[in-house]
Amino acid sequence: MYIKDDICYAGELTPDITVIDAKPLQGRMLLVTFSTGEKRLFDASKLTGPVFEPLQDEKIFKNITLFHGVITWDNYNIDVAPEFIYENSFKYDYDYDRA
Secondary structure (H helix, E strand, O other): OEEEOOEEEOOOOOOOOOEEEEEEOHHHEEEEEEOOOOEEEEEHHHOOOHHHHHHHOHHHHHOOEEEOOEEEEOOOOEEEOHHHHHHOEEEOOOOHHHO
16 A cells, blocks of 8 residues: 555555557557657457447557546546556567568
8 A cells, every 4th residue: 555645555566658559460469669768569369348338449449649648548538557568568678670
């Protein structure tokens, strides 16, 4: 538990992290670049529930907009916290220049 700006939060304080780039890939995967400089792969099928159902439409899924470091879709109606994406993604080390 921690307190930030006079608000008590469960869990542990994590450094502020934002998304600086996101590219949709095949199979509902995203290649995400974070403010830390890290690139990570995120499986967007982990986003479940009624609010994320429009992402089943490939046209909506591929139409990503970044808003203040947060990935959004569907005219800002759908978003997901950068911390969630980071914690549920995998490090991506592939370098196209060396391939």
